[in-house]
Amino acid sequence: MSGAEDTPPDDPADDPGDDTPRPARSHGRVSIAAQAARQGNRPRDLMADPDAWTANVITLFPDAFPGVLGLSLTGRALALGLWRLESIDLRAFGVGKHRNVDDTPAGGGAGMVIRADVMAAALDRADPALPIIYLSPRGAPLTQARVRQLSQGPGVTLICGRFEGVDQRILDARGIEEISIGDYVLTGGELAAQVLIDAAVRLIPRVVGNQASLTEESFSEGLLEHPQYTRPSEWEGRRIPDVVMSGNHAAIAAWRREQAERLTKERRPDLWRAYEGRATGATMDPTKDRQLSGASHQAGQHPAHDKDEPR
Known part of the structure; x- marks a missing residue:
């Protein structure tokens, strides 16, 4: 031991x-x-x-x-x-x-x-x-x-x-x-x-007070979450995008969807492929998805535990 x-x-x-x-x-x-x-x-x-x-x-x-x-x-x-x-x-x-x-x-x-x-x-x-x-x-x-x-x-x-x-x-x-x-x-x-x-x-009913927030966060629809802002409207020369402050809820929703799609494409191509696949019914390639997600060494190429630490 x-x-x-x-x-x-x-x-x-x-x-x-x-x-x-x-x-x-x-x-x-x-x-x-x-x-x-x-x-x-x-x-x-x-x-x-x-x-x-x-x-x-x-x-x-x-x-x-x-x-x-x-x-x-x-x-x-x-x-x-x-x-x-x-x-x-x-x-x-x-x-x-x-x-x-x-x-x-x-x-x-x-x-x-x-x-x-x-x-x-x-x-x-x-x-x-x-x-x-x-x-x-x-x-x-x-x-x-x-x-x-x-x-x-x-x-x-x-x-x-x-x-x-x-x-x-x-x-x-x-x-x-x-x-x-x-x-x-x-x-x-x-x-x-x-x-x-x-x-x-946090997904159990009554744990999170505002249940609507659970449907708007990352991964709820297969996309990363859009950028969020709050007051002040300008900070260190950076302003909240005009569309977000416009009061036009349809335009805000469209902007948020566009931003969510852009971020997912850029940061998680594996998620984007899965999202597109669900929309088109395309068959997914699990091997390519693992490579895109950086998860290819989940299958055991790395040791299961840190060899330098008693566990």
């Missing part, structure tokens, strides 16, 4: 001699309801909705959650019970005196790999009704369409990778989907998990 993550925990509650897995941590309204129950009082407005959209997160760092998800709109929605968050500590399912979760790669190589049996035990603690996603640089790119699908379901179980990744056998055995948030490598999947959760939660 290598790295501080493989040392025995210092918390007495994590006594390495105790093989009993610790319970998953609940966040937001779930924990509030539990506290009220201990006090002999469970107000109706603090009781968790069992049908709320739920994110189960399997991680070696449960204290990373809710993180930024506990702030602003997502944090308020969590407190109101519009969605639920359960962090499952992978270390609790480790083996041996030190609760090891990883081992050396079969066939040799640098780093460590998370064991299939350990991950399987953690997954058994998650809601079996939820789809399972492993955050991985070799996964399919996360898209707004996939986020929307997830937001309309019961929730998701997310695996936060560390070290050199996860034993392929557990991914195959459980039919786990792999998703990437971009063509770069992080030290772990916790940030990626928070990105996916944030993107999905």
